[in-house]
Amino acid sequence: xxxxxxxxxxxxxxxxxxxxxxxxxxxxxxxxxxxxxxxxxxxxxxxxxxxxxxxxxxxxxxxxxxxxxxxxxxxxxxxxxxxxxxxxxxxxxxxxxxxxxxxxxxxxxxxxxxxxxxxxxxxxxxxxxxxxxxxxxxxxxxxxxxxxxxxxxxxxxxxxxxxxxxxxxxxxxxxxxxxxxxxxxxxxxxxxxxxxxxxxxxxxxxxxxxxxxxxxxxxxxx
Amino acid sequence: xxxxxxxxxxxxxxxxxxxxxxxxxxxxxxxxxxxxxxxxxxxxxxxxxxxxxxxxxxxxxxxxxxxxxxxxxxxxxxxxxxxxxxxxxxxxxxxxxxxxxxxxxxxxxxxxxxxxxxxxxxxxxxxxxxxxxxxxxxxxxxxxxxxxxxxxxxxxxxxxxxxxxxxxxxxxxxxxxxxxxxxxxxxxxxxxxxxxxxxxxxxxxxxxxxxxxxxxxxxxxxxxxxxxxxxxxxxxxxxxxxxxxxxxxxxxxxxxxxxxxxxxxxxxxxxxxxxxxxxxxxxxxxxxxxxxxxxxxxxxxxxxxxxxxxxxxxxxxxxxxxxxxxxxxxxxxxxxxxxxxxxxxxxxxxxxxxxxxxxxxxxxxxxxxxxxxxxxxxxxxxxxxxxxxxxx
Numbered sequence: 001x002x003x004x005x006x007x008x009x010x011x012x013x014x015x016x017x018x019x020x021x022x023x024x025x026x027x028x029x030x031x032x033x034x035x036x037x038x039x040x041x042x043x044x045x046x047x048x049x050x051x052x053x054x055x056x057x058x059x060x061x062x063x064x065x066x067x068x069x070x071x072x073x074x075x076x077x078x079x080x081x082x083x084x085x086x087x088x089x090x091x092x093x094x095x096x097x098x099x100x101x102x103x104x105x106x107x108x109x110x111x112x113x114x115x116x117x118x119x120x121x122x123x124x125x126x127x128x129x130x131x132x133x134x135x136x137x138x139x140x141x142x143x144x145x146x147x148x149x150x151x152x153x154x155x156x157x158x159x160x161x162x163x164x165x166x167x168x169x170x171x172x173x174x175x176x177x178x179x180x181x182x183x184x185x186x187x188x189x190x191x192x193x194x195x196x197x198x199x200x201x202x203x204x205x206x207x208x209x210x211x212x213x214x215x216x217x218x219x220x221x222x
Numbered sequence: 223x224x225x226x227x228x229x230x231x232x233x234x235x236x237x238x239x240x241x242x243x244x245x246x247x248x249x250x251x252x253x254x255x256x257x258x259x260x261x262x263x264x265x266x267x268x269x270x271x272x273x274x275x276x277x278x279x280x281x282x283x284x285x286x287x288x289x290x291x292x293x294x295x296x297x298x299x300x301x302x303x304x305x306x307x308x309x310x311x312x313x314x315x316x317x318x319x320x321x322x323x324x325x326x327x328x329x330x331x332x333x334x335x336x337x338x339x340x341x342x343x344x345x346x347x348x349x350x351x352x353x354x355x356x357x358x359x360x361x362x363x364x365x366x367x368x369x370x371x372x373x374x375x376x377x378x379x380x381x382x383x384x385x386x387x388x389x390x391x392x393x394x395x396x397x398x399x400x401x402x403x404x405x406x407x408x409x410x411x412x413x414x415x416x417x418x419x420x421x422x423x424x425x426x427x428x429x430x431x432x433x434x435x436x437x438x439x440x441x442x443x444x445x446x447x448x449x450x451x452x453x454x455x456x457x458x459x460x461x462x463x464x465x466x467x468x469x470x471x472x473x474x475x476x477x478x479x480x481x482x483x484x485x486x487x488x489x490x491x492x493x494x495x496x497x498x499x500x501x502x503x504x505x506x507x508x509x510x511x512x513x514x515x516x517x518x519x520x521x522x523x524x525x526x527x528x529x530x531x532x533x534x535x536x537x538x539x540x541x542x543x544x545x546x547x548x549x550x551x552x553x554x555x556x557x558x559x560x561x562x563x564x565x566x567x568x569x570x571x572x573x574x575x576x577x578x579x580x581x582x583x584x585x586x587x588x589x590x591x592x593x594x595x596x597x598x599x600x601x602x603x604x605x606x607x608x609x610x611x612x613x614x
Contacts, residue, residue, distance in 0.1 A: 051567060072571070079569025090564040094236030095229075106225035107570035113225070137236070 001027050002048055002161065002193065007057035009043060018043055020057070023211070027160075030187055030194045032204050035213025041197040044213075045163045048195065049082050050074035062160070079108040083154030083192070085183075087166035089146040091138040091153075098134040101125065101152045111157055124152045127189075128182060144175035151182060155190060162186065164196040168203060176203065226574065230581035244550070244586050249593030251543045255536045256594070257601045262529050264605040266522055269295075272408055273518040275345065278495060280304070280312065280320070280502075281484040283510050290517040293484040295609075296333040296409045298325055303481035304509060310478065311507065317498045318489035322482045324421045329379045329397070332367050334414045336421030344488060347410055351375055352401030355417055358471060359463025361397040362415045365405035375399055378462075379414060381424045395424045396462040412606075422473065422480055423463075430460040430471035487511070551583070 007020040018040035025031055025048075033041050046052040047059055050066045051074075059066040061081070066074060084090075091100050099106075101121040105113035125131045128148040138146055147167060154162055164183065168176040180203055187194045196207075204210050234241040272294055281289040282302035292299045303326075312320040321344055324336035339355065341347075342362075352375030355362055363373060373379065380394045397416060405411055422428050434442075434451045445452040460467045473480075489495035502511040555562070562575050 049567070075569045075571055078567075082569075084564075084567055086564070088560075090560060092561050092564070094233045099232060103565075104568055106229055107565045107568060107574055109225070110569075 003060040031209040032207040039213040083159035083162045085164040087169035248590035252594035253597040273514040278487040286512045307478045317494035320485040336418040350404040362401040364411040366411040368402040428473040
């Protein structure tokens with residue numbers, strides 16, 4: 001479970017200020033966060049990931065207060081617990097699909113690329129229907145394929161939380177639905193908590209919670 | 223570290239053309255100063271070793287550098303010739319003995335050196351295959367000549383004509399190869415040695431032709447009396463010396479007046495050497511005497527001055543390359559901002575990012591050093607060519 005309590009955050013030398021009085025993301029839930037640009041949706045994801053620290057308040061993940069941890073502890077927490085999916089995929093251009101999926105193992109030594117890592121990467125690739133692409137480089141992939149690779153990379157470390165920042169923003173309508181289905185499948189299959197930031201109101205069907213940052217209140221709750 | 227190394231390797235392989243350009247550029251910058259240093263120091267050693275082996279050289283008055291280059295490195299220069307009489311005068315001094323050198327002709331781009339048997343003893347040259355010179359028309363070849371032209375005893379070499387358009391010029395002489403010298407790592411490896419007389423025959427000062435006393439064909443004789451026979455151009459001239467025609471070869475005039483390019487003078491001792499040089503200085507002996515070591519030292523001083531200029535240029539080019547390298551790395555970091563940010567977001571540390579980037583640079587520098595090392599080793603094989611084309 002993730003809890004944001006009495007959060008107050010301000011970027012240095014900026015008028016922007018984010019207040020979150022109390023927000024809870026239950027385990028294995030699917031939450032969509034909507035709202036206009038500049039209202040702090042991505043900032044909230046970064047607070048949950050421990051990349052940003054609140055000026056006031058607490059970010060509590062599985063009973064641990066994230067903002068009381070050191071940089072190293074938060075990095076280790078991220079690599080072990082969080083999977084990231086970005087709007088622009090953020091694949092590393094010089095790595096093959098397989099190496100991109102295995103990237104988390106190569107950038108932080110807290111998780112070792114065990115013997116199963118490679119077979120697990122192949123297994124996830126098959127699940128996401130990109131099994132035949134593992135030797136290709138990102139430049140040779142379509143947008144839909146790139147986003148599947150990004151999802152596979154987010155899942156490789158068996159994350160407890162999947163943070164998706166506009167994961168369908170760069171996709172055509174058919175691929176949007178495909179990616180949404182994949183994300184929902186993943187939550188069920190890997191028992192993950194999904195928090196998705198989106199601008200697309202057509203994508204909101206099926207989420208357990210939808211949080212509108214404009215009013216900053218829950219508009220739907222299943 | 224292993225994972226960072228893998229990521230660095232992937233980056234360099236993916237951008238292989240860029241990596242190759244960087245490795246080549248850095249490799250050349252590392253190689254150029256050390257390569258030039260090796261070329262010059264090896265050349266210096268080789269040239270000085272050769273110069274030290276030749277105590278005194280006597281030649282016609284003129285450039286002492288040309289004389290030394292011609293006489294000890296066999297790089298044929300346009301210069302005045304001495305004659306054999308000078309050698310006799312030198313030997314009469316009883317201060318040592320002279321060894322003649324005639325270095326005018328070439329055969330297939332290798333110099334033909336007319337000399338005496340003493341030269342081989344003086345240079346301690348040994349025969350690797352075949353035998354020493356015995357008869358006129360024979361030659362001994364250096365090891366490089368044998369290797370490059372694939373020649374061995376029993377084969378033959380033809381002297382190159384001085385001028386292809388000189389129809390009245392001397393005929394090329396076909397010389398029989400009787401021996402191959404052991405490699406000495408000097409100019410001797412790249413020369414063809416003959417007796418002086420063979421060289422004079424190439425020059426046209428001696429020749430062999432069909433017997434003119436018992437000529438049956440009247441078209442061969444222009445004029446004849448009891449002491450002289452003048453023949454037409456139809457008379458057959460021999461261009462190869464063998465057992466059957468050897469007796470027909472003869473020289474016209476006094477051989478003491480025949481040309482010699484230079485004499486090596488092997489003095490009895492240091493005192494004799496000083497006395498001989500004094501006689502040249504006082505004008506008692508005409509022509510000039512040179513100490514090759516001093517001439518080569520003077521020649522090398524000019525090379526060293528040029529080396530300093532080159533080294534300065536290389537330092538400046540190195541600094542410029544380094545600045546370009548810094549620019550490339552900076553621009554590369556800017557281009558890779560998203561990639562670095564993604565890694566950080568996922569849980570990488572700044573230390574890890576610097577480790578990956580540092581390893582990329584380290585691999586590039588390592589490969590550049592390997593390239594420079596290979597070029598450095600190859601440089602050793604070009605010392606002779608460097609001396610021939612850039613120093614002499």
